[in-house]
Amino acid sequence: MIEQHSFCRVCVNGCSILVRIEDGRATKVRADPTNPVYRGYTCFRGRALPELMADPRRQLHSTALQPDGTRRRVGADQAMDEIAERLQGVIETHGPDSVALYTGMAVSKCQPLLTLAHSFADRIGVTRRWSANTLDQPGKQIAHGLHGYWLAPPQAFDEPEVVLWVGINPLMSYMGLPMGSPRRFFKECEKRGTTLIMVDPRRTEAARRSTRHLQPRPGQDVAILACLVRTILIEGLYDREFVESNVDGLDALNAAVAPFTPEVVSLRADLPAEDLLWTARTFAAAKRGYVVAGTGPNMGTARGTVLEYLVLALDTLCGHYLRAGEVVRTPGTLTPGPVFRAQAHPPVAAFGFEPQLRFRGFTDTLAGLPVSAMAEEMLTPGPGQVRALFVLNGNPAATVTDQLQVVEALESLELLVTTDIHLTATARRAHYNLAPRMQLEVPSTKGDFPPSYYANSYLGYSDAYAHYTPALVEPPDGADLIEEWELYYGLAQRLGLQLDLTPARFFVSGPPAPPVANPTQVDMTTKPSTDDLLDLMSRGSRVPLSEVKRHPGGALFPPEEPFVVQPKQEGWAGRLDVGNSLMMRDLAEVLADGDTAQQLAGGYDFRLLCRRMHQLNSALHHPAIDKGRPYNPAFMNPADMAALGLSDGDLVEISSSRATTPAVVVGDDELREGTVSMSHGFGDTPDRDHLVREVGTSANRLLSNDRVYDPYSGQPLMSNVPINVRKLGPVDPRAAARERDGRTAGEP
Ligand SMILES: Nc1nc2c(c(=O)[nH]1)N[C@H]1C(S)=C(S)[C@@H](COP(=O)(O)OP(=O)(O)OC[C@H]3O[C@@H](n4cnc5c(=O)[nH]c(N)nc54)[C@H](O)[C@@H]3O)O[C@H]1N2
Ligand SMILES: Nc1nc2c(c(=O)[nH]1)N[C@H]1C(S)=C(S)[C@@H](COP(=O)(O)OP(=O)(O)OC[C@H]3O[C@@H](n4cnc5c(=O)[nH]c(N)nc54)[C@H](O)[C@@H]3O)O[C@H]1N2
Ligand code: SF4
Numbered sequence: 001m002i003e004q005h006s007f008c009r010v011c012v013n014g015c016s017i018l019v020r021i022e023d024g025r026a027t028k029v030r031a032d033p034t035n036p037v038y039r040g041y042t043c044f045r046g047r048a049l050p051e052l053m054a055d056p057r058r059q060l061h062s063t064a065l066q067p068d069g070t071r072r073r074v075g076a077d078q079a080m081d082e083i084a085e086r087l088q089g090v091i092e093t094h095g096p097d098s099v100a101l102y103t104g105m106a107v108s109k110c111q112p113l114l115t116l117a118h119s120f121a122d123r124i125g126v127t128r129r130w131s132a133n134t135l136d137q138p139g140k141q142i143a144h145g146l147h148g149y150w151l152a153p154p155q156a157f158d159e160p161e162v163v164l165w166v167g168i169n170p171l172m173s174y175m176g177l178p179m180g181s182p183r184r185f186f187k188e189c190e191k192r193g194t195t196l197i198m199v200d201p202r203r204t205e206a207a208r209r210s211t212r213h214l215q216p217r218p219g220q221d222v223a224i225l226a227c228l229v230r231t232i233l234i235e236g237l238y239d240r241e242f243v244e245s246n247v248d249g250l251d252a253l254n255a256a257v258a259p260f261t262p263e264v265v266s267l268r269a270d271l272p273a274e275d276l277l278w279t280a281r282t283f284a285a286a287k288r289g290y291v292v293a294g295t296g297p298n299m300g301t302a303r304g305t306v307l308e309y310l311v312l313a314l315d316t317l318c319g320h321y322l323r324a325g326e327v328v329r330t331p332g333t334l335t336p337g338p339v340f341r342a343q344a345h346p347p348v349a350a351f352g353f354e355p356q357l358r359f360r361g362f363t364d365t366l367a368g369l370p371v372s373a374m375a376e377e378m379l380t381p382g383p384g385q386v387r388a389l390f391v392l393n394g395n396p397a398a399t400v401t402d403q404l405q406v407v408e409a410l411e412s413l414e415l416l417v418t419t420d421i422h423l424t425a426t427a428r429r430a431h432y433n434l435a436p437r438m439q440l441e442v443p444s445t446k447g448d449f450p451p452s453y454y455a456n457s458y459l460g461y462s463d464a465y466a467h468y469t470p471a472l473v474e475p476p477d478g479a480d481l482i483e484e485w486e487l488y489y490g491l492a493q494r495l496g497l498q499l500d501l502t503p504a505r506f507f508v509s510g511p512p513a514p515p516v517a518n519p520t521q522v523d524m525t526t527k528p529s530t531d532d533l534l535d536l537m538s539r540g541s542r543v544p545l546s547e548v549k550r551h552p553g554g555a556l557f558p559p560e561e562p563f564v565v566q567p568k569q570e571g572w573a574g575r576l577d578v579g580n581s582l583m584m585r586d587l588a589e590v591l592a593d594g595d596t597a598q599q600l601a602g603g604y605d606f607r608l609l610c611r612r613m614h615q616l617n618s619a620l621h622h623p624a625i626d627k628g629r630p631y632n633p634a635f636m637n638p639a640d641m642a643a644l645g646l647s648d649g650d651l652v653e654i655s656s657s658r659a660t661t662p663a664v665v666v667g668d669d670e671l672r673e674g675t676v677s678m679s680h681g682f683g684d685t686p687d688r689d690h691l692v693r694e695v696g697t698s699a700n701r702l703l704s705n706d707r708v709y710d711p712y713s714g715q716p717l718m719s720n721v722p723i724n725v726r727k728l729g730p731v732d733p734r735a736a737a738r739e740r741d742g743r744t745a746g747e748p
């Protein structure tokens with residue numbers, strides 16, 4: 001028996017772990033008590049890694065879809081031969097615009113994947129590259145472009161005195177606080193006297209631990225933020241010196257937020273006006289702090305761009321950035337050491353780029369191509385129709401909005417390729433699913449990074465940390481697995497293409513960077529190992545990867561010479577903008593609309609809220625995670641349940657303006673009355689609705705792509721969705737049993 005260091009890659013937190021290895025298998029995972037950042041922290045999901053990796057449903061061989069709908073086992077090399085041939089056929093018949101990528105959340109499980117897949121796409125001329133990002137918080141990148149970039153880090157996780165969380169649940173998602181031990185974060189906040197403010201219609205895990213919880217009506221976050229900005233401006237609470245030297249647009253902003261008085265917003269959001277005033281004053285009074293919005297308000301307003309613009313405006317008005325002379329605690333470890341300057345990069349173009357889509361005037365944006373139009377681009381004939389899709393570790397059939405449309409679109413493709421560890425709703429429909437290695441079977445790195453320009457304080461470390469883990473175990477006996485990057489390398493070899501390591505992104509963030517002059521070419525004759533690629537990818541990093549490898553448990557790598565923020569350059573004219581005219585127009589529209597969801601609202605009594613559970617989007621559906629409840633309940637306030645004659649565990653029918661689906665209700669008195677809270681990533685197609693207690697409910701079936709959406713990112717209304725709830729009789733248990741015999745349940 002040996003025990004080795006590694007880090008958990010189940011969620012983004014990356015906890016340092018000790019893995020017990022017996023007979024070449026991981027048999028036990030525990031926290032590493034000595035790690036300086038995690039300090040003995042893990043969650044139960046990381047400790048369940050051995051069970052997750054030994055899941056009998058795990059795909060140990062690649063499979064191909066046959067005409068009769070069954071799947072045949074196929075060797076990975078054979079699969080790549082067949083894919084290359086079919087891909088060539090699609091390109092010859094329909095052109096490279098008929099080929100597309102979809103990048104999912106688990107892309108991070110294989111570090112060279114994104115770069116090599118995008119290099120491959122570059123070589124064959126693929127322009128349609130979608131990702132889950134435009135269903136997440138795409139306003140973060142678009143608004144940042146319209147606002148401009150401070151060229152030194154925000155104060156963020158560096159000893160905040162105030163934190164304003166808007167519709168984010170850090171104790172479930174690990175977002176909105178520094179990576180590491182959340183326990184330690186809360187303890188340090190308590191010691192420092194940090195005021196934690198949460199705005200969420202649900203009294204979440206993090207709301208319970210906050211200094212004050214504002215529990216508004218959902219979907220009113222733009223109005224709430226506008227009211228905070230208004231108060232700070234009117235009462236003169238902003239950082240005058242910072243704003244005068246670095247910020248434009250104050251007058252326009254002042255005029256646009258003026259109508260969002262505490263009285264008006266108090267009525268709209270159903271919050272005491274006093275709470276709004278207290279929040280604005282407390283936020284502005286602190287010298288250091290941050291505000292960050294999560295998925296809730298981005299999804300619940302369908303106005304994520306103006307929402308995130310106001311988030312940035314709040315931090316900017318309060319001057320929450322590092323200034324000349326301050327020390328940067330996170331200059332990056334496995335990235336090159338940048339120069340930080342106390343000056344603003346002015347706004348940049350944020351949307352309107354090629355390619356243009358054929359629907360709703362959408363274009364490429366700083367957050368990527370609106371994925372809410374991906375299905376229509378597959379289903380609608382004509383130039384630009386997508387015929388082949390490569391899925392980079394995502395599950396669009398379960399996670400992209402309007403499930404029925406997405407499934408129809410995926411089934412219409414001539415070529416669908418996935419690399420999933422499970423036969424998911426998407427992989428089940430793929431012409432080829434290449435079975436990949438899992439974490440612990442592959443090497444990986446993790447490190448702090450300088451400001452990502454995604455949002456000021458969404459994710460990141462609070463100190464200069466890095467960790468490298470080698471592969472600790474071999475895949476199970478008899479398995480035929482690849483690492484996901486090997487698919488794109490293998491296809492490039494077959495098509496005679498040269499790949500390079502240009503840092504690829506499925507969206508752009510940060511000020512425009514010059515194109516990489518001489519990108520590292522990948523050796524296409526002698527196949528590199530993943531370790532070779534990690535070495536190449538970290539070339540020129542501030543801390544050499546070889547140095548990081550000398551600390552198997554992960555370590556802090558503070559620079560010998562501190563990174564001090566340099567003063568503004570002589571004659572520098574760049575300024576941030578808080579008064580962008582489109583954003584001001586959008587504020588006026590929000591004021592006039594009252595409720596973005598209202599055009600769907602006639603005759604609907606409840607609002608469906610997004611939330612996350614211990615599963616990870618559509619992944620981690622496993623008994624070790626769900627603890628006996630494999631479905632996603634529709635959580636309701638007990639008073640609402642009583643009014644409908646419902647008890648815990650009853651079956652209901654949920655209907656929206658788009659569709660209808662069964663669900664199981666469970667009471668939760670932490671929810672605002674009139675709201676129903678349900679996670680996504682569960683459920684199946686309507687023919688399996690009777691299995692709702694095993695597979696759960698598809699929240700995405702209830703959503704429409706083309707009704708209420710953000711004008712730039714296309715993100716549709718995904719929370720605060722008008723719905724009705726009606727009690728159902730029990731489902732026919734015999735039908736459920738018959739269905740179970742034919743198929744393993746629990747795989748959305
Ligand atoms: N209604 C509604 N819809 C939503 C959301 C919502 O809140 N509500 N949230 C949106 C958001 S924020 C996001 S990011 C998207 C996510 O959308 P996606 O990224 O499309 O969905 P995931 O379920 O994260 O997909 C990850 C896939 O990777 C697979 N996987 C897991 N581990 C590994 C591994 O080690 N290797 C490989 N190769 N595969 C692995 C999983 O089986 C899963 O199929 O969903 C969006 N959709
Ligand atoms: N355990 C777990 N962790 C995850 C994931 C997961 O699936 N499971 N997914 C990962 C991904 S892809 C992402 S993008 C992040 C997301 O991370 P978060 O954004 O923190 O996601 P949630 O935990 O769903 O928190 C969203 C909160 O918004 C609230 N909310 C809903 N509607 C509204 C509204 O209109 N206004 C306001 N103010 N609040 C509202 C909900 O009640 C909920 O508490 O999490 C990541 N981490
Ligand atoms: S929080 Fe849990 S799932 Fe996330 S990295 Fe840590 S142990 Fe893994």
Ligand SMILES: [Mo]
Pocket residue numbers: 105132136
């Ligand atoms: Mo996400």
